[in-house]
Amino acid sequence: MDDIVLSTHGLTRAYGRALALDGVDLTVRRGEIYGLIGRNGAGKSTLLRLVSGQSVPTSGSICLFGKTGADLRRERARTGVILEAPSFSPFLGARENLEYYRIQRGIPGQDAVEEALELVELTDTGSKKFKNFSLGMKQRLGLALALMSRPEFLLLDEPINGLDPEGVAQFRALFRRLNQERQTTILISSHVLSELSAVATCYGFLERGRLLEEITAQALRERCQVCLRLQVDDAAKASVIFHIKLGTDAFKVLPDNTLELYDHLDCPQVVSQALAEEGVFLQSMERRGSDLETYFLDLIGGGQNA
Amino acid sequence: MLNYIRAELYKLAHRKGYWIFLGVVLALESLLVLGFYMANASGGRLCFEDCVLSVVPQALSFGGYFAIVAGEMVFAGQYKNGTLKNEVAFGLPRWRIYLGKLIVQLTASVLMCLVMVGYYVIACRLATPEAGNAPVMLLLGKSLLAALPVWVGVQGMICACCFLIRGEAAHTIAAVGLYWGLPNLLYFVGILFYRYPAGKWMIEVSEWMPANMLTDTNRYLQEGFAPWLGWMCLVGGVWLAVSTALGLWRFRRKEIN
Numbered sequence: 001m002d003d004i005v006l007s008t009h010g011l012t013r014a015y016g017r018a019l020a021l022d023g024v025d026l027t028v029r030r031g032e033i034y035g036l037i038g039r040n041g042a043g044k045s046t047l048l049r050l051v052s053g054q055s056v057p058t059s060g061s062i063c064l065f066g067k068t069g070a071d072l073r074r075e076r077a078r079t080g081v082i083l084e085a086p087s088f089s090p091f092l093g094a095r096e097n098l099e100y101y102r103i104q105r106g107i108p109g110q111d112a113v114e115e116a117l118e119l120v121e122l123t124d125t126g127s128k129k130f131k132n133f134s135l136g137m138k139q140r141l142g143l144a145l146a147l148m149s150r151p152e153f154l155l156l157d158e159p160i161n162g163l164d165p166e167g168v169a170q171f172r173a174l175f176r177r178l179n180q181e182r183q184t185t186i187l188i189s190s191h192v193l194s195e196l197s198a199v200a201t202c203y204g205f206l207e208r209g210r211l212l213e214e215i216t217a218q219a220l221r222e223r224c225q226v227c228l229r230l231q232v233d234d235a236a237k238a239s240v241i242f243h244i245k246l247g248t249d250a251f252k253v254l255p256d257n258t259l260e261l262y263d264h265l266d267c268p269q270v271v272s273q274a275l276a277e278e279g280v281f282l283q284s285m286e287r288r289g290s291d292l293e294t295y296f297l298d299l300i301g302g303g304q305n306a
Numbered sequence: 307m308l309n310y311i312r313a314e315l316y317k318l319a320h321r322k323g324y325w326i327f328l329g330v331v332l333a334l335e336s337l338l339v340l341g342f343y344m345a346n347a348s349g350g351r352l353c354f355e356d357c358v359l360s361v362v363p364q365a366l367s368f369g370g371y372f373a374i375v376a377g378e379m380v381f382a383g384q385y386k387n388g389t390l391k392n393e394v395a396f397g398l399p400r401w402r403i404y405l406g407k408l409i410v411q412l413t414a415s416v417l418m419c420l421v422m423v424g425y426y427v428i429a430c431r432l433a434t435p436e437a438g439n440a441p442v443m444l445l446l447g448k449s450l451l452a453a454l455p456v457w458v459g460v461q462g463m464i465c466a467c468c469f470l471i472r473g474e475a476a477h478t479i480a481a482v483g484l485y486w487g488l489p490n491l492l493y494f495v496g497i498l499f500y501r502y503p504a505g506k507w508m509i510e511v512s513e514w515m516p517a518n519m520l521t522d523t524n525r526y527l528q529e530g531f532a533p534w535l536g537w538m539c540l541v542g543g544v545w546l547a548v549s550t551a552l553g554l555w556r557f558r559r560k561e562i563n
Contacts, residue, residue, distance in 0.1 A: 052394070053394045053395060054391050055561050055562070073397045073399060074397055076397030079395070081391075081395040084388075087387055087392065088387070088392075089382060091382075092317070096320055101313070103309055103316055104313035104393070105398075155395075
């Protein structure tokens with residue numbers, strides 16, 4: 001149980017008759033970088049808003065660090081949150097805004113402000129007010145606030161929005177560093193699936209308020225791995241041929257005389273020739289494999305964009 | 307709670323608008339006192355006591371509007387700027403957010419009041435001669451003491467408007483409407499239906515509204531200070547209790563964007 005940072009059970013949020021979230025059972029384990037994927041309106045932000053206390057569930061429960069119900073609120077102090085656009089007092093600068101929250105949250109020592117600003121590389125804003133910040137600067141300040149209290153769990157909604165390519169790379173490296181050095185568990189929702197796939201260790205796919213699937217990055221890699229999928233009349237004999245004639249063990253035998261071969265991807269004719277020479281009838285052969293985006297689109301059942 | 311109040315005071319101290327507003331009011335006070343001085347220089351006979359006591363009823367009523375301004379300054383457009391989510395997401399209890407803001411609104415208002423009144427009294431004392439015909443400071447002190455509970459009640463109403471109505475303009479309009487519009491509306495509707503018991507009741511109720519309580523210093527003259535103070539405490543207390551209870555109850559489960 002100590003291993004689980006966040007779990008939701010049948011989490012539902014209705015707005016009138018419309019269900020923004022519908023019975024979501026999600027689990028984030030300690031040390032994970034959990035990528036939450038879904039289309040616009042799939043319920044990602046609603047889920048994060050419920051976990052962060054901005055909205056109240058219609059039904060279901062949230063368990064944060066093992067605490068639920070009335071004790072849940074206190075556990076939120078162990079989290080850092082960026083939700084939608086980072087929001088600060090427009091008439092204050094970066095330091096003043098962070099100092100305000102430092103005092104409010106009772107974080108000891110003014111060093112916390114400087115340390116947070118250094119982490120996100122936002123130390124040189126001078127007296128510039130938040131209202132004059134670029135979108136990328138706002139995003140950095142939002143992350144600085146989320147990190148200021150040294151949280152054990154980060155909830156980040158579209159954290160790389162508005163960042164330039166250099167900023168995206170810096171954030172990616174920072175997330176990895178926080179995860180590895182401070183053992184910070186991170187839940188990131190993002191539309192930029194390529195970026196998500198570069199850091200996430202686990203994924204959750206949301207569609208129309210429902211959690212379709214939770215899968216580890218390792219399992220996803222295996223599912224998305226590029227291979228030759230073959231259907232033959234004798235899978236046992238074909239596997240011996242792969243082993244002896246092609247000299248490879250990189251294959252999997254599946255039901256219905258189907259095999260997945262992860263070797264010889266660039267020379268399928270060698271494979272078909274080896275099978276034919278040993279009298280194995282090749283019924284079909286196709287090259288398969290996908291990336292995170294294709295997997296997601298397949299999962300939600302259409303070619304609509306994520 | 308102490309951390310929350312300290313943080314709000316830090317933000318308020320860094321808000322230029324608060325100091326500009328205070329500066330503008332002090333400048334207007336200076337102009338008024340300069341007018342007294344010029345009048346005396348042109349042969350007028352305005353004394354310190356006249357200058358101070360003549361503005362007390364208006365000052366008490368204006369205090370209600372200043373409370374609205376102070377409330378807006380402290381709340382600082384938290385819905386518009388979306389900053390409430392930073393507080394809720396950190397796990398601060400909503401009652402602490404609400405009451406913390408209310409306490410800071412009251413503190414800011416009292417500080418503003420002390421500076422404005424203190425400056426005006428000192429300026430009048432320097433610019434006009436003392437006649438010694440009335441205990442000015444005692445009367446002024448009693449007036450402020452009696453007005454304070456009503457101002458606090460108005461502050462509670464403004465705090466509730468800020469928390470429950472999202473739009474910045476909308477909650478200002480609602481606050482002014484409740485403070486100034488409601489008693490006038492009740493009074494005029496009451497006059498229209500004066501023949502009926504409901505009309506008389508409306509006029510009676512309008513007289514107990516904060517804006518009218520603050521301007522009606524006759525109660526003091528007719529009933530004495532202690533009953534007047536008692537009524538002011540009762541009206542202010544009811545407004546504070548009702549608005550705060552309503553505000554806390556509604557804010558408890560309010561969706562924050």
